[in-house]
Amino acid sequence: MTMSLFLEWMPLLLEAAVHTLKLAVLAYLLAAVAGLFVALGEMSRSATLRRCCRVYIELIRGTPTLTLLFLTYFGLASVNIVLPGFAAAVLALGLHYAAYMAETYRAGIAAVDRGQYDAARAIGMTGAATMRRIILPQSVRVILPPMTNSAISVLKDTSVASLIAAPELMLRANDLASQYYMPMQLYLITGAMYFVMAYPLSLCVRWFEYRAGRGQHRV
Amino acid sequence: MTSDAWSRALALLPDLLAALLTGVWMTITVTVGAFFVSLALGLVFAACRTSSSRVLHAITYVYVELFRAVPVLTQLFIIYFGLAAIGIRFNPVPAAILGFGLNGGAYLTEVFRSGILAIHRGQTEAAMSLGMPRLMTLRVIVLPQASRIVLPSLANFAIGLLKETSLASAVAAPELSFQAKLLVDKTFLTTQIYILVAMLYLCMSLPLSQLARILERRAARGRRA
Known part of the structure; x- marks a missing residue:
């Protein structure tokens, strides 16, 4: 591989990496919001709503991202709802990770002692206020490491969107690899680029876990 | 048009299922193969990670971080294309087993490491003071206790x-998703x-x-006892 080829590829790959980041951020935001609703639904008083949320989580966790991606992209197209690849990828990844986020939120809320909840209710706080001011702030410490792990997973899973031709890093790498027939060089560079994006997040997880561990010891 | 597609799918159901089931077998083959590769790599690297050699530590750290920060699809394409x-030419199925195995090994290294670290240090010290060699301590004392802790994680990993x-469908390994793609191209359903x-x-x-849930319950009971 000559330097000139490398210089030719890099602007194209970097541009695609920006798309990858955009895709990851949008899918992650969708997952974080939708996951919160699913988690709250799972704890609601209505048994039907609880069951629906449970079924959603089990369905999503039992099927590959790829299947959901194909259903949103090709499946919706066959009933005349044609989404661009990028939008379909945001939707599929967001809905997929919402189920994982819901589990994370639930674990975080369950980690707060019930006495905290009872005490808040005893001094007359409403259910919503208890959640917002007592439970959620304490849960954050527990859910931060798994939430960052999900961010890493979403970032890596955006590569799957290349299989529905959504414009992102892996698709650009595939295009260049077949154009120049240098798959080894291109996929290694691409791998390094994903590493540069994901490794800082992985360091964050370590730091959060270290912080959370320290908090536990102090108590 | 749409209801027509559903009735056509219903009529074709036996043929579709028969074709997809061959894919199911291949999916199971790849999963089981990659699982054992991951298990072997995870055990070896976890042993390295908990050893006292700084070189082995560094190698394990690089392995785990590299393979966990790069998408498995990219790893698969590096191995196959x-x-x-x-x-160095691989057939799709061995390439998939190797790719998912290498990737999974990095995850299981961390799982085994936390399992080993969860065992009280006194256990290792007691075994060492009895004169057990390090590997034997790991095998006879630590791993049997750690296994109960890591079993739920293993099921979730599976x-x-x-x-x-x-994702192996992307390198044309004839597993479930690949068979599905072939059928879709043929029938448009x-x-x-x-x-x-x-x-x-x-x-x-x-x-x-279900298995993971049972194992989790058992691990929780063991901790309380």
Whole structure:
């Protein structure tokens, strides 16, 4: 591989990496919001709503991202709802990770002692206020490491969107690899680029876990 | 048009299922193969990670961080397309087993490491003071106790692996998702076939998640006792 080829590829790959980041951020935001609703639904008083949320989580966790991606992209197209690849990828990844986020939120809320909840209710706080001011702030410490792990997973899973031709890093790498027939060089560079994006997040997880561990010891 | 597609799918159902079931077997083959590769790599690297050698530590750290920060699809393409371009040719199925195995090994290294660290230091010290060699301590004292802790994680890992093998369709390994793609190209029954595929994946993963739940309960009971 000559330097000139490398210089030719890099602007194209970097541009695609920006798309990858955009895709990851949008899918992650969708997952974080939708996951919160699913988690709250799972704890609601209505048994039907609880069951629906449970079924959603089990369905999503039992099927590959790829299947959901194909259903949103090709499946919706066959009933005349044609989404661009990028939008379909945001939707599929967001809905997929919402189920994982819901589990994370639930674990975080369950980690707060019930006495905290009872005490808040005893001094007359409403259910919503208890959640917002007592439970959620304490849960954050527990859910931060798994939430960052999900961010890493979403970032890596955006590569799957290349299989529905959504414009992102892996698709650009595939295009260049077949154009120049240098798959080894291109996929290694691409791998390094994903590493540069994901490794800082992985360091964050370590730091959060270290912080959370320290908090536990102090108590 | 749409209701027509559903009735056509219903009429074709036996043929579709027969074709997809051959894919199911291949999915199971790839999953089981990659699981054992991951298990072996995870055990070896976890032993390295908990050893006192700084070189082994560094190698394990690099392995785990590299493989966990790069998408498995990229790793798979490096093994299948990348190695082929420099003359090392794999068939799709061995390439998939190797790719998912290498990737899974990095995850299991961390799982085993936390399992080993969860065992009280006094256990290791007691074994050492009895004169047991390090590897024997690991094998006879630490791993049997750690196994109860890591079993639920192993079951959850197997579920993740099972779903991940769908990516092997991108290198034309004839597993479930690949068979689905072939059928879709032939019949154009996209929605119907992918819903069927989702159900087949569920049939494989739900027993595993049931198993994970049982193992979690058992591990929790062991901790209390």
